[in-house]
Amino acid sequence: MTYDIYMDFILENYKNPKNYGKIEKPNATSRGLNPLCGDELEIFLIIDKNIIKDIKFTGKGCAISIASASILTEMVKGKDLDYVKNLKENDLLNALGIEISPARIKCALLSYKTLKEAISNIKN
Amino acid sequence: MTYDIYMDFILENYKNPKNYGKIEKPNATSRGLNPLCGDELEIFLIIDKNIIKDIKFTGKGCAISIASASILTEMVKGKDLDYVKNLKENDLLNALGIEISPARIKCALLSYKTLKEAISNIKN
Amino acid sequence: MIDVNKIRKDFPILERKFNGKRMIYLDSTATSQKPIQVIDAISDYYKNYNANVHRGIYGLSEEATDLYEKSRENVSNFINSKQAESIVFVRNTTEALNLLAYTLGKKLKDGDEIITTVMEHHSNIVPWQFLKEKGVKIKYIDINEDGTLKMDEFNNLITERTKIITVTHVSNVLGTINDIKHIGKIAHENGSYFIVDGAQSVPHMPVDVENIDCDFLAFSGHKMLGPMGIGVLYGKKEILDEMDPFMGGGEMINEVHLSGATWADVPLKFEAGTPNVEGAVGLSAAVNYLKNIGMENVREHEKYLVNYALKRIEEFNGITFYGPRDSEIRGGVIAFNFKNVKNEKIAKALMDEGIMIHPHDVASILDINAVMVRSGHHCAQPLMDRLGIPATSRASFYIYNDLDDIDEFINALDNVKKVLKL
Amino acid sequence: MIDVNKIRKDFPILERKFNGKRMIYLDSTATSQKPIQVIDAISDYYKNYNANVHRGIYGLSEEATDLYEKSRENVSNFINSKQAESIVFVRNTTEALNLLAYTLGKKLKDGDEIITTVMEHHSNIVPWQFLKEKGVKIKYIDINEDGTLKMDEFNNLITERTKIITVTHVSNVLGTINDIKHIGKIAHENGSYFIVDGAQSVPHMPVDVENIDCDFLAFSGHKMLGPMGIGVLYGKKEILDEMDPFMGGGEMINEVHLSGATWADVPLKFEAGTPNVEGAVGLSAAVNYLKNIGMENVREHEKYLVNYALKRIEEFNGITFYGPRDSEIRGGVIAFNFKNVKNEKIAKALMDEGIMIHPHDVASILDINAVMVRSGHHCAQPLMDRLGIPATSRASFYIYNDLDDIDEFINALDNVKKVLKL
């Protein structure tokens, strides 16, 4: 274990997460839970003609899970749904740019799982 | 473990057990079971004025349990009930004259237990 | 073939002497001895990696978790299970079968039926008998004279109320290797769950859950060179997913609140409390040891030993053995009794059973020669009832036994008659 | 007093280095490390004495049986139980409590009540929640602000339908040492069974079942220097005698026939299947180790450590700990969180919880300094709900920890803020 997982890029996204907040009338949403530690994440989406027009999240969690939600939401904003569908776990992990130990992988992927869940049940 | 437990005295009592058989109208009887090996022993007594007038046993078992029943029934025949009540496990083990390993102690004491049980419920 | 001399060197206990004689261990069906590789894996675990698993963030706990989950994968591969999630770590075969009796049993109703056989170990009888309270009926398949199952009876006894068929793969007394693939087909055509007691097969022959197509398989680590206190329940994942948990506590939950709880995914759902990481690591080392030898070779070796032993026993005057003569359908276990001893001076007491020397005396006297066999009902009293005997002696073989051991065993049998002066 | 330097030499794992730093193990509440005496006892068992127990006639099996039963006596003496028969070997605390929930629970009826507390480990909640299905009601005693039980509530909540009161001796989060003797009196005056979860007391202080007068006590070997996979259920013999068995199988029967079965005497009635002899032998070695130190000394040592640690934490800027400040009623465990960090740039995400740094990050960063603490809900989610927090970090102490370890721990806490640039 080294200090590397708390490099500046992660800390910035943790302390001032992008896209943090709620969307009043989302047409896709999901709530994710990491039962091992009680982390919670809620993701809200506005999708229009297959395009992610807006995305926000709220929740509580460790630096890794919050930073990863911040980074993930930035990655997908403005993209079409196929992009999200094709997105692999590793794509997000690579974007984080840190090496995640097995114990923290659930933190890092909570946002990813929650987003996948959200786009699997889009309301019209 | 040595050959000693199968010394002649034991073998004789095993092959030609004393008091082997049934009593038609006993006024005390009990059936003992050694569940670990399926050994069974039944003891029959005729008790008159506190004296064991007659005692017999039947059953199937290993050399140790049969010999011990033979020896025990010899010990108590003609004695009064107080003698049996005061009889300790060690008295029988001493009478057998062999060193019994823990695994065989249940075999050696099956007759003892069964006799004690029998005299605890004497019919008139 | 197996190099027994080389293998023996791995088993420190086999160096022990009893009464000055080399120890001849013929009780592997009860529990196997352990190679140094397994003993060292346990020490190494405690000396270097011990921590509680799953919820630990620190590196040591990650290492322990990794060892635990890699052990699960290794066991999974060993029985050709497609997913490691199908492997639930339990204490032993007995707990695995109780887990099933409690969880599957909960769904059974008055009048539902379970089919098992008269040759089962108590562990595959008593847990199911608990269900009689709620009106569940248990039917027993009988055996033929040669100790094989009456296979026709399955079709006679099965009904639409038959929810479970549970059968031992190999009998721990008769040695019979049952045709479980065939029994599984009968079960599944009827829509019944099919459970295999693998306590005596997984240690001794290749077992492939995909090929057998069983829904569940239970086995014990301690019978396959692994430590005590660890066993396995294999289950098809889609069935495990639907089942209620057995025990409640740490590890097996998703969320707990005062109002109630939700469950973790399999296999953790069935692993309440701190798991036996040491046990899993030790079992994995045992699996590696067996893989190295090759389970085909283990099976061939035991066939070879049992063939030789049966031949020697047949030559021996006055011994009856139970179970099939054909080593193709027989594992490396021989239950036997002295019968027909040509001597008038025999204990009257045993005459009516047709047994001439009580198995306890046989075991005691063999032990004088450092030959260690088990004697008793072998936790298979219904089978003893069926055979009409109270008990047997039993010799069983494993990778560290060879023809010499069998010769010593036969010599010691001769000694039984001498000691008893028959 | 305890000579920690001498003790540490007995624990091989403590020689490990992480990131070049000496390992500071502060997670003994989850599982303890093992002294070489225990590791060697396990190896020695497999190298010299391994055999299946109870039914074996040969000498080796007698030796194994003897080791197993002597271990039972040793454990019995350790908790001042009057009879070895009161000691049932199980896998862990969780299994012991499930055994009780299944067997005592079977007799409970719609409307019967169980009283427990909000500070219990999931192992003492979930098994009882299973009984809700049949209409059993569970009532929870709340805690005061200082983390002690609201003792008055026992008298408020108890009714004639209260069949069981089950309480942890020491909380694995708050550290609170409950006045179980008093609770036991309340239970018995009401005719209720009284169960004590001793998972966090038996390893850390003298526990005397006669003095407590509990009906049952559950604890785990792995938390008291012993191996994983072995635990203990103590029960009053006359109660155990009357209880139905839990699991069915080998060892636990008297007779089995196709028609049904009868049970062995306690404790075997509750020990179905091949027991974990290794585990019992290892636990017995652990008991000897603890006896050698003296449980009074263990308790004094932990009091001393927890006092020092609480003082250092109080001096540290921005940390809250949970549970009593008074070390007289507190075990050697400290759950804590970073709060009120004086920095505006804190993650908004945690603000509403009043926690400033997530426990996961705390544990990860402490681990960089080789300081090993647990983070999460510690299998006590109802308590987390009650405290209004999702999780905590937790440091816990045992005989191999000293003031140095606590200093390292506090230094590492300082590092948390540095790494997160707070």
Ligand SMILES: Cc1ncc(COP(=O)(O)O)c(C=O)c1O
């Ligand atoms: C108070 C308490 N009870 C029960 C348990 C469960 O112990 P085990 O996981 O060994 O069954 C623990 C262990 O964390 C505990 O701290």
Ligand SMILES: Cc1ncc(COP(=O)(O)O)c(C=O)c1O
């Ligand atoms: C066929 C069979 N089933 C089940 C068992 C029970 O195994 P365990 O005692 O390890 O639970 C045995 C062990 O003797 C066995 O031979």
